[in-house]
Amino acid sequence: MPIKIPDDLPARRTLETEGVMVMRETDAVRQDIRPLRIGLLNLMPNKISTETQIARLIGATPLQVELSLLRISNHVSRNTPADHMASFYRPWDEVRGERFDGFIITGAPVERLPFEDVTYWDELRRILDWTQTHVHRSFNICWAAQAAAWHFHGIPKHELQTKAFGIFRHRNLVPSSPYLRGFSDDFVIPVSRWTEVRRADLPADSGIVVLAESEEAGLCLLDDTCHRSLHMFNHVEYDTTSLADEYFRDVSAGTPIQLPGNYFPGDDPRRAPVNVWRGHAHLLFGNWINEIYQTTPYEIAGIGSTSQAA
Structure with a gap:
């Protein structure tokens, strides 16, 4: 089954040229099926690029997925056209009474700020709490992952002396995890952050499992x-x-930045990089979607009830 996104969302054209099956809204309403409802709280500056990246990954599954684009209620995006935000994004305040099978929160360019200094921190905390009663499974990325770890477990982030920037090898620590089904013993993933969460800070009683x-x-x-x-x-x-x-953005702005490691062939920024992580990206999101499908309540109203699958 294809992904259902607005007919005139820019990501639609990109995904269709890549061969991703995209369903028209008019066709979706005629199908007698409950699609998985996935919410995307997009905190990245270039929202169009990020929504395309996420839609590409969740649209590659054989299940019908309905993607809803969400934003912080009282935060105005300065890097995405206002008409795009008005046409395709809903403020979280408008959907807080709704339920979602899955919910994704992206990274944000605020990682060097203390969490409490981020202008929308209070609302994000409410959203994280809301996911525990209105969302079946969540997927938090980069700064949002650090924010969730701090909010739920008090796990701090630590500033790095130099930016972790490049393509790095990672070890598959739990091959039996449903989220790592089909993964290699090691794999590469892009890294781009100024801060880190450390294993030593993970509370012993948190129930957290380090997968990679x-x-x-x-x-x-x-x-x-x-x-x-x-x-x-x-x-x-x-x-x-x-x-x-x-x-190149940082170089143009005169911001000190090192070459991303293991990325440009021969460390030559004039040579085009090669994508060696795409397969594992699709696998991870596909496994996450499959786990949602296997465990989410048949009736979406059941999400958040004490009897739902953990």
Whole structure:
């Protein structure tokens, strides 16, 4: 089954050219099926690029998925056209009474700020609590993963001396996890962050399982079983050129930045990078969607009840 997104969302054209099955809204309403409802709280500056990356990954499953684009209620995006936000995004306040099978919260360019200094921190805390009563399973990415770890468990983030930036090898620590089904023993993932969460800070009684870790880049993927959440500290969803875009942006702005490690062939930024993580990105999101499908209540109203599957 295809992914259902608005007919005129820019991501539609990109996904259709890539061969991803995209369902028209008019066709979706005629099917006698309950699609999986996935919410995307998009905190990234370039929202169009990020929504395309996420839609590409959740649209590759054989299940029908309905993607809802959400934003922080009282925060105005400065990097995405206002008409795009008005046409395709709903403020969280408008959907807080609704339920979702899955919910994704992206990274945000605020990781060097203390959590409490982020202008929308109070609302994000309410959203994280809301996921425990209105969402079956959550997927938090980069800064959102750090924010969830801090909010739910008091796990701090630590600033790095230099940015963790590049493509790094990670070890599959729990091959039996349903989320790592089909994964290689080790795999590469893009990393782009100034802060980290450390294994030593994970509370022993938290129920957190470390699924993937890198000798160079540290913790990567946590299964927060008590909160039905995955915390991904890196950017498995990135496009081939995402790290290059960040590198050249900083170079143009005069911001000190090192070459992303293991990324440009021969460390030559004039040469096009090669995507060697795409397969595992699809596998991770596919496994997450499948786990939702296997365990979510048949009636969406049952999400959040004490009897739902953990």
